[in-house]
Amino acid sequence: MTTLSIRADRALLSGNEAIARGAWEAGVHVAAAYPGTPSTETLQALARYDEVDSRWATNEKVAVDVALGASLGGARAFAAMKHVGLNVAADTFMTASYVGVGGGLVIMVADDPGMHSSQNEQDTRLYARLGLVPLLEPSDSAEAKDHTKLAFDVSEEFDTPVLLRSTTRISHNRGIVPLEERREVPVRGFRRDPAKYVMLPAYARGRHPVILERLERLAEYAGELAVEEGTDTRVGIVTAGVPYQYVKEVAPDLRILKLGMSYPIPIERIRRFAETVDRLVVVEELEPFLEEALLAAGLEADGKAFFPRTGELSPDLVRDGLAALGVADPRPPIPDAPTTVTRPPLMCPGCPHMVPYWSIKRLGATVTGDIGCYTLAALEPLATMDTCISMGASIGMASGMAASGGSDEPVVATIGDSTFLHGGVPALMEAVYNDADMTVVILDNGTTAMTGGQEHPGTGTTLAGEKARAVDIPALCTAVGVEDLHVVDPYDVSATLRAIEQAMAYRGTSVVITHRPCVEAPLRVKDRPFEVIPDNCTACQLCMNLGCPAIVWTDEVFEGRRKVTIDAAMCTGCTLCAQLCPPRAIVPVEVHP
Amino acid sequence: MSARGVVLAGVGGQGVVLASAVLAEAALRSDFEVKQSEVHGMAQRGGAVVSHIRYGETVASPVVPLASADVLAAFEWAEALRWMPYLAPRGALVVDARRIVPPGACKDHRTWGVPYPAMDTATVAHRVADVLLIDASGIAASLGNPKTANSVVMGAVSRFLDIDDVAWEKAITRFVPPGTEELNIAAFHAGQEAGSVRPEAIPDLGLDPIQQRSYRIEVDHSWCKDCGICPTVCPEFCLAMDHAHRLVVVDEAACIGCRLCEALCPDFAIRISVGDPAVVSGGAP
Numbered sequence: 100m101t102t103l104s105i106r107a108d109r110a111l112l113s114g115n116e117a118i119a120r121g122a123w124e125a126g127v128h129v130a131a132a133y134p135g136t137p138s139t140e141t142l143q144a145l146a147r148y149d150e151v152d153s154r155w156a157t158n159e160k161v162a163v164d165v166a167l168g169a170s171l172g173g174a175r176a177f178a179a180m181k182h183v184g185l186n187v188a189a190d191t192f193m194t195a196s197y198v199g200v201g202g203g204l205v206i207m208v209a210d211d212p213g214m215h216s217s218q219n220e221q222d223t224r225l226y227a228r229l230g231l232v233p234l235l236e237p238s239d240s241a242e243a244k245d246h247t248k249l250a251f252d253v254s255e256e257f258d259t260p261v262l263l264r265s266t267t268r269i270s271h272n273r274g275i276v277p278l279e280e281r282r283e284v285p286v287r288g289f290r291r292d293p294a295k296y297v298m299l300p301a302y303a304r305g306r307h308p309v310i311l312e313r314l315e316r317l318a319e320y321a322g323e324l325a326v327e328e329g330t331d332t333r334v335g336i337v338t339a340g341v342p343y344q345y346v347k348e349v350a351p352d353l354r355i356l357k358l359g360m361s362y363p364i365p366i367e368r369i370r371r372f373a374e375t376v377d378r379l380v381v382v383e384e385l386e387p388f389l390e391e392a393l394l395a396a397g398l399e400a401d402g403k404a405f406f407p408r409t410g411e412l413s414p415d416l417v418r419d420g421l422a423a424l425g426v427a428d429p430r431p432p433i434p435d436a437p438t439t440v441t442r443p444p445l446m447c448p449g450c451p452h453m454v455p456y457w458s459i460k461r462l463g464a465t466v467t468g469d470i471g472c473y474t475l476a477a478l479e480p481l482a483t484m485d486t487c488i489s490m491g492a493s494i495g496m497a498s499g500m501a502a503s504g505g506s507d508e509p510v511v512a513t514i515g516d517s518t519f520l521h522g523g524v525p526a527l528m529e530a531v532y533n534d535a536d537m538t539v540v541i542l543d544n545g546t547t548a549m550t551g552g553q554e555h556p557g558t559g560t561t562l563a564g565e566k567a568r569a570v571d572i573p574a575l576c577t578a579v580g581v582e583d584l585h586v587v588d589p590y591d592v593s594a595t596l597r598a599i600e601q602a603m604a605y606r607g608t609s610v611v612i613t614h615r616p617c618v619e620a621p622l623r624v625k626d627r628p629f630e631v632i633p634d635n636c637t638a639c640q641l642c643m644n645l646g647c648p649a650i651v652w653t654d655e656v657f658e659g660r661r662k663v664t665i666d667a668a669m670c671t672g673c674t675l676c677a678q679l680c681p682p683r684a685i686v687p688v689e690v691h692p
Numbered sequence: 693m694s695a696r697g698v699v700l701a702g703v704g705g706q707g708v709v710l711a712s713a714v715l716a717e718a719a720l721r722s723d724f725e726v727k728q729s730e731v732h733g734m735a736q737r738g739g740a741v742v743s744h745i746r747y748g749e750t751v752a753s754p755v756v757p758l759a760s761a762d763v764l765a766a767f768e769w770a771e772a773l774r775w776m777p778y779l780a781p782r783g784a785l786v787v788d789a790r791r792i793v794p795p796g797a798c799k800d801h802r803t804w805g806v807p808y809p810a811m812d813t814a815t816v817a818h819r820v821a822d823v824l825l826i827d828a829s830g831i832a833a834s835l836g837n838p839k840t841a842n843s844v845v846m847g848a849v850s851r852f853l854d855i856d857d858v859a860w861e862k863a864i865t866r867f868v869p870p871g872t873e874e875l876n877i878a879a880f881h882a883g884q885e886a887g888s889v890r891p892e893a894i895p896d897l898g899l900d901p902i903q904q905r906s907y908r909i910e911v912d913h914s915w916c917k918d919c920g921i922c923p924t925v926c927p928e929f930c931l932a933m934d935h936a937h938r939l940v941v942v943d944e945a946a947c948i949g950c951r952l953c954e955a956l957c958p959d960f961a962i963r964i965s966v967g968d969p970a971v972v973s974g975g976a977p
Contacts, residue, residue: 273716442771
């Protein structure tokens with residue numbers, strides 16, 4: 100969505116756009132990221148500013164490596180990722196804490212409480228504690244911009260990387276943001292300092308106490324950042340991030356201590372706040388991060404007894420908790436939604452992932468899956484995925500599954516092109532190296548489709564839209580030692596079925612690359628649609644097995660079964676259902692002159 | 693005044709996000725504080741999509757609390773029902789009288805019923821102050837572009853909000869595809885005038901459960917040469933090749949009687965016979 104600007108000095112921005120704007124205003128020079136919902140749009144927004152070298156990295160670790168390198172070069176540097184991306188980047192992140200920075204280094208991490216689009220709902224604040232790194236937590240778009248700018252200053256003043264924690268309800272919410280000018284910050288230049296930048300054990304031992312001393316100063320600073328408001332002292336709320344807005348919604352007069360920096364936790368500041376209220380309560384999403392720290396510091400505090408530890412908070416859940424505490428009215432009884440039909444997400448009409456999974460289902464296999472649109476193949480009618488854990492895990496898990504001997508059927512790993520380059524390549528090397536008897540199906544649609552069609556090192560285009568050298572995936576597979584390699588067009592049903600069948604029969608590690616661009620990106624594919632000739636349809640349901648959302652039942656019945664129809668507006672003209680249809684009832688729509 | 697809340701709901705690809713951007717901008721142009729919240733990602737195509745818009749003198753939560761939305765606008769009937777708990781008793785439901793049947797609802801091979809809810813406003817009318825079931829898609833088509841249905845819906849929404857037409861028109865102009873500005877503004881005004889259609893004027897799909905039949909699959913193994921054609925075509929995976937590459941009937945109960953195996957068998961080795969029609973109790977779930 101494009102930036103909304105009404106007056107030159109303010110705009111309605113999403114949290115991600117606001118963070119990008121903040122980084123730009125702070126004079127950031129280099130920014131790197133791997134796409135991941137809900138963080139993706141941040142780098143895309145930043146890429147619109149010419150002053151910033153914004154780039155997609157192969158994965159989150161590489162993004163943090165690039166940002167740390169730029170920082171040590173003396174530039175202001177930024178990296179963005181979703182929460183699980185920090186797991187990938189954790190190796191560099193943990194030691195970057197010891198190293199400190201040259202130019203300001205800010206790592207934005209977007210959590211996904213409620214798992215709208217994620218495989219877990221880990222709480223990034225725990226990484227701040229693990230890495231002994233400060234963490235800022237904005238509560239709306241305006242703060243997202245301000246906190247981003249502040250994060251660069253904190254990073255340089257305290258010589259530390261800074262985590263900026265967003266959540267889905269920050270990243271994907273829009274709010275009014277005052278706009279300011281960019282402050283140009285000169286690149287400081289690289290200053291050679293092996294004792295600080297080369298983490299040999301002898302040098303690293305010297306850094307650890309420095310980090311702990313830094314943390315004490317940061318805790319004091321976090322106390323200064325905290326904001327107190329409200330007059331009703333029956334309960335004092337300690338909160339940060341979007342839960343602050345929910346508390347304000349439900350009980351606007353309550354005493355609140357809103358933390359801007361929620362790690363290190365400003366315990367002494369909170370202790371003084373506690374003395375002004377009858378009872379201390381923490382409102383925080385996910386883990387009892389603040390609550391446990393307060394209890395450990397000997398403060399009497401409540402939290403998770405009143406607010407859930409799983410999923411997102413909401414104004415309604417916060418109301419429930421505050422009502423139980425006696426400081427808000429309970430919500431009135433609300434009738435349930437009338438019975439309606441479930442509507443899970445689907446693959447797109449014409450999706451090139453449909454036939455590879457349809458083929459695997461036909462042939463029968465144990466399928467380790469991966470992260471991407473194709474994870475939807477776990478749902479009916481394809482229902483052809485047995486595991487999905489983390490980026491790139493499919494290949495290593497297939498190798499282990501094959502080694503276990505526990506699968507009666509052939510073992511197949513399925514992985515997209517962007518995910519393969521992100522984390523699948525080392526695992527493919529492991530499989531070939533150890534001669535795993537398995538097949539890898541690389542679903543190459545030439546984009547990072549799940550997050551909205553971002554470029555990656557295999558697409559031949561950079562984030563800035565410039566032409567780049569593209570990874571040759573078949574050549575890469577050959578280079579790591581794959582001998583049984585098939586490249587097929589997944590719009591050719593029989594060729595795809597045959598290639599996967601042959602690869603599964605091969606003894607050793609075989610690879611099938613199904614190569615066909617995504618129907619949504621970079622171009623929206625719309626060819627002449629197909630229609631069903633009702634008189635020819637025998638209602639056999641074979642086309643329904645594809646899981647194409649353009650095909651649904653009609654009220655016409657043949658021998659007790661429902662016939663199908665194709666929504667011409669949705670149909671992309673991919674021909675897949677027509678290829679499958681035994682009575683040839685599916686034909687291109689007549690073009691009328 | 694306390695913050696106003698509007699919930700927009702539809703199916704991925706219908707333009708919920710665009711419509712909410714228009715409303716947010718129109719509110720901003722009216723000098724309100726605005727917050728808007730949406731969730732996308734996994735629900736990029738075909739899934740349920742919802743967006744919350746709140747505006748007023750001050751706005752805290754970007755999410756509309758339950759039972760507090762002034763307007764729930766749905767671009768499709770089943771989505772209107774899904775998000776009803778967000779609508780305040782004093783609020784208005786605006787819904788395009790169209791159905792988008794999810795393919796996942798077409799899977800019950802026992803009764804062949806589709807659990808799509810009947811388009812009956814009586815199921816919701818008692819819960820809220822206003823229900824406006826409009827033929828937005830039909831109006832948009834009659835104006836020349838069915839894709840302007842969202843603007844028709846937003847025109848109907850505007851009847852319940854304190855945002856003037858100038859702000860709406862500027863917001864529409866800013867966000868709709870270039871060249872469609874006038875058409876969308878015309879669609880918006882048509883929505884302001886649109887009358888409620890009676891649900892009985894919208895024919896139901898007629899996808900009631902139909903009689904269940906059972907089938908028998910008989911394979912004459914003396915004629916079968918285990919060529920593997922029939923398991924490749926069986927839509928219900930009733931047939932499979934075993935480890936010794938022999939044809940086996942693995943799930944006769946799943947047979948829907950399509951007879952593809954029978955028709956395509958080069959050796960006339962398969963026979964499908966109809967069992968007795970069974971009585972299906974109950975209707976679509």
